[in-house]
Amino acid sequence: MTRTATAHPNIALIKYWGKRDEDLILPETGSLSMTLDAFTTTTSVTLTEGAKDTFHLNGRPASDKEAVRVAAFLDLVRSLAGSGQHAAVTSTNEVPTGAGLASSASGFAALATAAAAAYGLELDARALSRLARRGSGSASRSIPGGFALWHAGEDDESSFAEPVPGPELAMVVVTIDAGAKAVSSREAMRRCAETSPFHDAWVSSTQAMLSEAVAAAAAGDFPRLGALAESNALRMHAHINAAFPPIRYLAPGSVAAFDTIASLRRDGIEAYATADAGPNVVGLCLPQDATAVADALAPLGATTVMGPGEGARLLGQTLPDAAGSPGATGAASAQGWVSA
Numbered sequence: 001m002t003r004t005a006t007a008h009p010n011i012a013l014i015k016y017w018g019k020r021d022e023d024l025i026l027p028e029t030g031s032l033s034m035t036l037d038a039f040t041t042t043t044s045v046t047l048t049e050g051a052k053d054t055f056h057l058n059g060r061p062a063s064d065k066e067a068v069r070v071a072a073f074l075d076l077v078r079s080l081a082g083s084g085q086h087a088a089v090t091s092t093n094e095v096p097t098g099a100g101l102a103s104s105a106s107g108f109a110a111l112a113t114a115a116a117a118a119y120g121l122e123l124d125a126r127a128l129s130r131l132a133r134r135g136s137g138s139a140s141r142s143i144p145g146g147f148a149l150w151h152a153g154e155d156d157e158s159s160f161a162e163p164v165p166g167p168e169l170a171m172v173v174v175t176i177d178a179g180a181k182a183v184s185s186r187e188a189m190r191r192c193a194e195t196s197p198f199h200d201a202w203v204s205s206t207q208a209m210l211s212e213a214v215a216a217a218a219a220g221d222f223p224r225l226g227a228l229a230e231s232n233a234l235r236m237h238a239h240i241n242a243a244f245p246p247i248r249y250l251a252p253g254s255v256a257a258f259d260t261i262a263s264l265r266r267d268g269i270e271a272y273a274t275a276d277a278g279p280n281v282v283g284l285c286l287p288q289d290a291t292a293v294a295d296a297l298a299p300l301g302a303t304t305v306m307g308p309g310e311g312a313r314l315l316g317q318t319l320p321d322a323a324g325s326p327g328a329t330g331a332a333s334a335q336g337w338v339s340a
């Protein structure tokens, strides 16, 4: 039996940067993001009689590192399902290597949705978000569509993302450098918590900003939300720069992108900037200003305009002999197909 699911990446407006439990992936603070309508990940999970799991990514056997991470996630799903059966996982990821967007959020959201169904787990959207979280923290926010609030929670049970209201928003990513980052976010988060003198300030100010940002999003107050998002991103990078040995993700071109966005604001265009753990920058703006923002950022790198996208979805069951070609026969949202 094959189960196939799709999911999209998300970009955080208020960032997740720090774990208080590395095994359960419980974050130190909550975070707020928007799931995108671009770059679909499609993942099929087929239960097999094989002696181990297999993982093919974009038509090729995945690297050992990727295969180990997927097998560890499947172990978790098997433990929840009480199953000892291995699985064949095939995934296609539309995130172009040059897009400058991480693929782990859409990857684990799609894998959690497909694997839960393949192993017969009846999970609602909240439980799926908790499960996706265990693969990659930010994946918890790709289970809901549109704006998602990931509650830090007290424990495994209460740390999940759910949809929240927000304004009409476009995001314009500019690829400053498509190369892999020198320090993984897992390692960088750990080093920040252990060595940055700004750690406590980061945690307390992010918690305060999150409440304000959720209220601004619900009120449809884009300028307030954008200003909070830009400030929160720069605080995260200040915290990262303050680690020892220091880590610096932003490149000269990234700083130029923040300057370009600031100059657009001086010209009367409501635009703000954010950046994750890498040099690429995402401009936030109203949909009608997306072309102007993309044109302004274009000298710095390739740009892609994105809007709000749907959450993870389970597609209709594919035939057993169609494993690896994820043809859909129907679709239901994560909220729709599951028992509440």
Ligand code: PMV
Residues within 6 Å of the ligand: 011, 012, 014, 015, 016, 017, 031, 102, 104, 136, 137, 138, 139, 185, 186, 276, 277
């Ligand atoms: O989910 P991870 O472990 O790849 O961490 C992602 C962290 C940031 O992208 C930098 C911020 C965020 O909230 O997405």
